[in-house]
Amino acid sequence: MEDAVITASAQALCDTVRWFASRGYCPATGGNFSMRLDNERVLITASGVDKTALTPADLLPMTIHGELLTEGKPSAETGLHLALYRRDPDIGAVLHVHSVANTLLSRIGNPQRLRFEGYEMQKSIAGNITHEAAIDLPVLDNSQNMETLSAALEARFDEAAPAFGFLVRSHGIYAWGADLASARRHLEGWEFLLACELQRQQLENRR
Ligand SMILES: CSCCC(=O)C(=O)COP(=O)(O)O
Numbered sequence: 032m033e034d035a036v037i038t039a040s041a042q043a044l045c046d047t048v049r050w051f052a053s054r055g056y057c058p059a060t061g062g063n064f065s066m067r068l069d070n071e072r073v074l075i076t077a078s079g080v081d082k083t084a085l086t087p088a089d090l091l092p093m094t095i096h097g098e099l100l101t102e103g104k105p106s107a108e109t110g111l112h113l114a115l116y117r118r119d120p121d122i123g124a125v126l127h128v129h130s131v132a133n134t135l136l137s138r139i140g141n142p143q144r145l146r147f148e149g150y151e152m153q154k155s156i157a158g159n160i161t162h163e164a165a166i167d168l169p170v171l172d173n174s175q176n177m178e179t180l181s182a183a184l185e186a187r188f189d190e191a192a193p194a195f196g197f198l199v200r201s202h203g204i205y206a207w208g209a210d211l212a213s214a215r216r217h218l219e220g221w222e223f224l225l226a227c228e229l230q231r232q233q234l235e236n237r238r
């Protein structure tokens with residue numbers, strides 16, 4: 032792939048990361064982001080960097096098999112990103128953020144999945160054409176071991192695929208798409224739906 036294409040990809044990914052970070056989705060350096068360059072290579076955020084000030088220098092090229100192609104320390108959650116790229120060659124970008132809604136809703140009551148029904152914004156998730164349907168967002172237990180998390184994802188990938196994402200309990204959300212724009216749309220859509228559900232539950236419990 033030409034250097035110019037990699038440069039353009041890195042700039043587009045930086046713009047997306049900063050967009051989410053500027054809206055509070057990456058508190059205290061939380062979150063990580065990647066995009067596919069070709070069949071074998073991705074760009075992924077370095078570990079522990081302030082996402083509001085991300086620059087292309089904070090994006091590290093590596094192979095989907097885990098070989099780092101430059102100096103630097105890739106995200107602590109690299110293993111999960113790479114597992115997704117290996118699992119589905121149609122995945123073009125993977126975005127992970129922390130929000131109050133995704134953190135709390137994945138832990139209250141220890142759910143295995145969250146169900147969304149009746150929301151117009153369900154149509155932001157590809158393949159959904161009406162609010163008169165239900166979409167499930169799987170919840171995986173958190174682990175600091177990326178092999179454990181990747182194995183849990185593999186076991187439930189068929190459930191996560193139509194949602195283009197999943198939650199990690201008490202931690203955050205992963206969302207993906209065929210390209211960066213669709214991954215961003217899915218992540219924005221899920222975060223809107225999660226914020227609605229959290230507020231709905233708060234309002235209903237006050238009555
Ligand atoms: C400070 S947030 C805890 C780590 C985390 O969950 C995350 O998303 C950021 O990790 P990274 O190594 O990608 O910076």
Ligand SMILES: [Zn+2]
Nearest residue numbers: 061062202203
């Ligand atoms: Zn995280």
